[in-house]
Amino acid sequence: MNALSEPTAGSGAMPTDAALLAVLGQGLAALAAQRGWMVGIKDAADGRYLHANAALAAFFGRSAAELIGHHDAELLEAALATSLRSADQTALAHGAALSSEHKFDWRGERQEWSVLRLACQFEGRRVLCSIWQDLLAQRQREAQLKAALEQLEQQQQANVALRREFGEQGLRDSATGLSTRAHFDDQMRREVDLSMREHREFALVFMEIDPLSDKAQAFGDRAFERIHESMGRLLRGNTRAMDASCRIDDRRFAVLLSGVGLATAHSRMEGLRRQCATQILAIEGQELGFTVSMGVASYPHTAHTQEEVIAACEAALSAARRRGGNSVALASIRFGAG
16 A cells, blocks of 8 residues: 555544644744744834744843834844844845844844844735844854864874873983984894895994093083083984984994995095084083094995994094094905905
8 A cells, every 4th residue: 555645534634734834833943942043023014023032032131022013223223223124125035045144242242143034924924034043152162162172182292292202212312312222223233134135235333522622621521411412413413214323422422324335424424523523512601612533334345244344333433533533434345255
């Protein structure tokens, strides 16, 4: 049987359109009350109120009964009443539902409303129904939600940074920001394995702070603190993400240059040596300077195992110191070594 067939005798009469509209009106009135919407119905001919819900009456500071029979010009300032009347006339001329926004000051407070206007026939007269939705409250809620989301995002970013900081605490030297010796050694082993498998180059650099001047030595540990800070900045600024550098002790540092041959490593370290020599550090208004000696070795040109690379680098550093410091020495290339 067709579920949409005509009702049979005894099934009850179908509700009239008026009854359905009454039910719909009750539902809309309940929804408006729940959402805080203001609802007014005006006579299309003269703009006088025929109906006002509790929210609209509260907006005017009157009872709903006191609004009936009055128009906006009697309730509002002239400029605002004229603006609303113009919007009403536009909606009446439009025929279909028309939405617009109104922004104005009312009783010392800023008002922002979205108004849906609909002209229709009711009991033989043309009326205009208006439904007012508070945009300012909605936008305030949206702004609060946005602020809450931004605060949550900031907290998440802070948590990520905190986790990263905790994760790196065991990997970074606090004085220089460089890798710890243990972490550097791990990277060194990985670089050796990678270079042996893929037949690629890498360079190792040992550097040592040359003996300080008498003026610098007079400041003791404070002078080394400034030098360590400076060396940390210089090494971080002169190495790439794939490179590694660490502080071995108070005077010595090491740098691992991934995928770099002997000539390129020498050129880069010579530039770093010059930067160190031109650094000016100040303690209590006194200018201090420092220089470094460097030894550079590489795989596979000067050595073929990790131990050999380290030994070659130490030998080159000793040669640089014998020259009087402030110089870069290269390890000897081993021809024919296998």
